[in-house]
Amino acid sequence: MEIQTETILRTENLKAFYVLDMHGTQKIVKAVNEVDLAIKENEIYGIAGESGCGKTTLLKALFNVIEPPLRLIGGKIYYRVNWEEVEVTSLSPEEKRRLRLEYISYIPQGSMSVLNPVLKIKESYQDFIASHVPEQSRKETMELAQKQIVELGLPKNILNAYPHQLSGGMRQRVTIALSALLSPRIMIGDEPTTALDVVVQRGVIQMLKEIQRKLQNTIILVTHDMGVHANVAHRIGIMYAGKIVEEGTTIQIFDNPLHPYTQFLINSLPKFGDKMMRESVPGSPPSLADLPRGCPFHPRCPYTKDICRESMPGFSYPDEKHRVACWLIGEGEHGKAS
Amino acid sequence: MEKLLEVKDLTKQYALGSLIARILITAVDRISFYMDQAEIFTLAGESGCGKTTTAKIVLGFEEATSGTILHSGKPQTRKEKVWITEGVQAIFQDPFSTFNPLRTVDSYFFETVKNYRLAESKTDAIELIDQKLRSVGLTYGEFAGKYPNEFSGGQLQRISIARALMTNPKLIIADEPVSMVDASLRMAIVNLFKKLRDELGVSVLYITHDLATAYYVSDRIAIMFRGNIVEMGTVEQVLMNPRHPYTRLLRESIPQADPRQTWSDTVTLAELEHDEYLREGCKFAGRCPMVMERCRREVPRDLFVGDVLVKCHLYEGSGETSPS
Numbered sequence: 281m282e283i284q285t286e287t288i289l290r291t292e293n294l295k296a297f298y299v300l301d302m303h304g305t306q307k308i309v310k311a312v313n314e315v316d317l318a319i320k321e322n323e324i325y326g327i328a329g330e331s332g333c334g335k336t337t338l339l340k341a342l343f344n345v346i347e348p349p350l351r352l353i354g355g356k357i358y359y360r361v362n363w364e365e366v367e368v369t370s371l372s373p374e375e376k377r378r379l380r381l382e383y384i385s386y387i388p389q390g391s392m393s394v395l396n397p398v399l400k401i402k403e404s405y406q407d408f409i410a411s412h413v414p415e416q417s418r419k420e421t422m423e424l425a426q427k428q429i430v431e432l433g434l435p436k437n438i439l440n441a442y443p444h445q446l447s448g449g450m451r452q453r454v455t456i457a458l459s460a461l462l463s464p465r466i467m468i469g470d471e472p473t474t475a476l477d478v479v480v481q482r483g484v485i486q487m488l489k490e491i492q493r494k495l496q497n498t499i500i501l502v503t504h505d506m507g508v509h510a511n512v513a514h515r516i517g518i519m520y521a522g523k524i525v526e527e528g529t530t531i532q533i534f535d536n537p538l539h540p541y542t543q544f545l546i547n548s549l550p551k552f553g554d555k556m557m558r559e560s561v562p563g564s565p566p567s568l569a570d571l572p573r574g575c576p577f578h579p580r581c582p583y584t585k586d587i588c589r590e591s592m593p594g595f596s597y598p599d600e601k602h603r604v605a606c607w608l609i610g611e612g613e614h615g616k617a618s
Numbered sequence: 619m620e621k622l623l624e625v626k627d628l629t630k631q632y633a634l635g636s637l638i639a640r641i642l643i644t645a646v647d648r649i650s651f652y653m654d655q656a657e658i659f660t661l662a663g664e665s666g667c668g669k670t671t672t673a674k675i676v677l678g679f680e681e682a683t684s685g686t687i688l689h690s691g692k693p694q695t696r697k698e699k700v701w702i703t704e705g706v707q708a709i710f711q712d713p714f715s716t717f718n719p720l721r722t723v724d725s726y727f728f729e730t731v732k733n734y735r736l737a738e739s740k741t742d743a744i745e746l747i748d749q750k751l752r753s754v755g756l757t758y759g760e761f762a763g764k765y766p767n768e769f770s771g772g773q774l775q776r777i778s779i780a781r782a783l784m785t786n787p788k789l790i791i792a793d794e795p796v797s798m799v800d801a802s803l804r805m806a807i808v809n810l811f812k813k814l815r816d817e818l819g820v821s822v823l824y825i826t827h828d829l830a831t832a833y834y835v836s837d838r839i840a841i842m843f844r845g846n847i848v849e850m851g852t853v854e855q856v857l858m859n860p861r862h863p864y865t866r867l868l869r870e871s872i873p874q875a876d877p878r879q880t881w882s883d884t885v886t887l888a889e890l891e892h893d894e895y896l897r898e899g900c901k902f903a904g905r906c907p908m909v910m911e912r913c914r915r916e917v918p919r920d921l922f923v924g925d926v927l928v929k930c931h932l933y934e935g936s937g938e939t940s941p942s
């Protein structure tokens with residue numbers, strides 16, 4: 281079942297680099313490099329890729345928090361707010377702050393640290409509400425919080441606990457509940473299930489899906505675990521060396537992965553009932569401060585051709601909603617690579 | 619034949635809380651298992667089930683409350699430190715915490731060479747280090763003089779395996795070695811375990827909560843729940859045809875890389891960990907979909923269904939009881 285919906289968050293040729301001063305010489309880490317995304321309303325958009333490929337940096341940029349040493353080098357970010365598209369990188373700090381509070385929320389990696397260890401969960405909630413909600417509706421919001429906690433299947437008395445009294449999975453679910461409290465239109469989650477046990481991970485995924493279904497909002501979810509993507513994402517973008525190299529519906533990505541990198545990501549996963557030798561992606565990812573010429577995957581790719589060493593392929597569109605930047609697939613729109 | 623490792627009725631208790639409100643947690647409750655040579659044996663289960671406690675006792679880092687541990691038939695005593703460090707090596711979850719960020723990684727290798735007198739000269743030492751690094755897919759050249767932060771997590775984990783191999787151990791205890799690395803790099807590490815087993819005859823006690831890699835690499839597996847081994851047998855038997863309701867829950871909860879196979883039912887999550895530890899009867903009774911009245915009162919026995927050990931009242935009468 282698919283509903284045609286509007287784009288809620290869009291980037292155009294987004295470039296965000298870390299500009300570092302290393303003993304007088306400049307080092308540039310191209311963490312987000314010419315990224316074009318169009319994320320829809322009412323969808324869970326997954327972003328996958330190896331660690332160090334720029335996923336967290338991309339999320340920070342999408343959240344419109346680009347602070348030194350990270351710099352916006354080029355491109356635009358648009359949110360659709362009240363039926364109108366707004367370019368958000370050029371807003372004033374105050375306008376940016378207000379959007380972040382009311383419109384988009386962020387669950388950072390290792391978000392268990394979001395909760396203040398010396399405060400009861402209730403007090404963390406109160407602090408959050410005090411900084412986000414006008415005086416007259418705070419009491420009401422706290423009541424809402426209590427109701428939401430029960431609805432999401434968390435124990436009611438959790439508000440009276442300290443973070444250290446809860447398991448890691450429980451803390452993670454509290455943080456997610458808090459980030460959903462004000463019904464943001466967009467929620468961004470950075471590896472919210474990584475390092476959790478499978479059963480707890482399943483509980484967290486269940487909760488994210490539940491929130492999305494209730495709020496009918498957009499969730500942008502980063503994880504390197506393709507199994508998690510298969511379970512939650514409607515569409516998936518595969519990131520490699522600061523670029524989106526393939527994007528499609530979840531079914532397209534799993535049934536017909538076209539980029540050799542995507543194929544490695546999927547085929548290297550172990551499967552029950554099949555003990556066949558599985559190879560991980562050969563070699564290691566390139567340094568984003570010293571990218572190879574041409575396609576950044578070519579040094580690890582088993583199918584490298586001459587042209588792959590020369591220039592970055594543009595996107596080909598093998599199917600509706602499916603795009604891939606690889607010289608093997610087609611000619612692409614050259615020079616306009618994402 | 620003599621087992622490489624035999625653990626019998628191992629128990630470890632921790633006292634928690636203040637003097638007045640003291641509770642006693644049996645973190646490991648009379649567990650028994652063995653390992654053969656050139657075998658990968660997995661201890662699996664969610665966090666707080668006693669995996670690390672078991673590993674620490676087998677490594678001699680902690681003392682058991684009761685029980686016996688035999689290494690190649692010889693009882694382990696805390697004083698036999700020498701034997702322990704030579705025959706058994708450990709790899710931990712976070713490779714970045716294994717190495718001091720201010721020390722070059724190679725200095726650890728030279729230290730091991732010196733402590734164990736593994737080489738006569740620096741040239742011999744380098745040759746030995748290079749040989750160990752090559753078995754994990756690295757070379758001395760790309761590693762000499764570098765600091766931990768100059769490596770990726772996956773590389774550093776392979777380096778810590780190479781370091782463990784320096785003393786030619788018979789047994790490697792790997793406590794959650796892949797939980798901090800990417801899914802794609804996990805395979806590189808577990809493939810390495812296979813290679814060590816098949817080519818060098820090394821055994822690996824693989825501790826993990828990742829059942830997919832456990833199925834892929836191991837020969838036998840024990841599923842732990844709150845201090846107990848609740849199911850044990852070959853991975854084929856235990857993971858392809860799980861019998862204990864907890865094993866079934868774990869197995870079903872692994873997200874399959876198949877968008878057409880998503881979960882339909884909802885899952886009940888754990889109560890507070892210590893509440894489950896303190897539970898009478900079967901510790902899983904609070905979450906078990908097949909719970910019966912007696913589960914809340916009586917601790918299930920170790921039953922055998924074929925060769926598989928299952929600690930569950932459901933199998934009472936259907937199998938034979940523990941031979942002991």
Ligand SMILES: Nc1ncnc2c1ncn2[C@@H]1O[C@H](COP(=O)(O)OP(=O)(O)O)[C@@H](O)[C@H]1O
Nearest residue numbers: 298309311330331332333334335336337349568
């Ligand atoms: N604050 C920072 N300063 C400099 N470089 C950074 C900083 N944060 C991340 N990087 C670099 O940017 C690249 C992308 O990192 P990140 O976005 O965290 O990737 P991922 O989330 O995919 O692991 C990496 O090479 C990383 O070392």
Ligand SMILES: Nc1ncnc2c1ncn2[C@@H]1O[C@H](COP(=O)(O)OP(=O)(O)O)[C@@H](O)[C@H]1O
Nearest residue numbers: 632643645664665666667668669670671672891
């Ligand atoms: N040093 C300790 N003192 C008190 N309790 C401990 C100690 N080490 C572990 N425990 C408790 O023992 C149980 C098992 O822990 P552990 O062996 O670390 O489990 P796992 O490795 O499976 O996550 C947990 O409830 C834990 O809190």
Ligand SMILES: [Mg+2]
Nearest residue numbers: 335336389470
């Ligand atoms: Mg990250």
Ligand SMILES: [Mg+2]
Nearest residue numbers: 666669670671
């Ligand atoms: Mg542990």
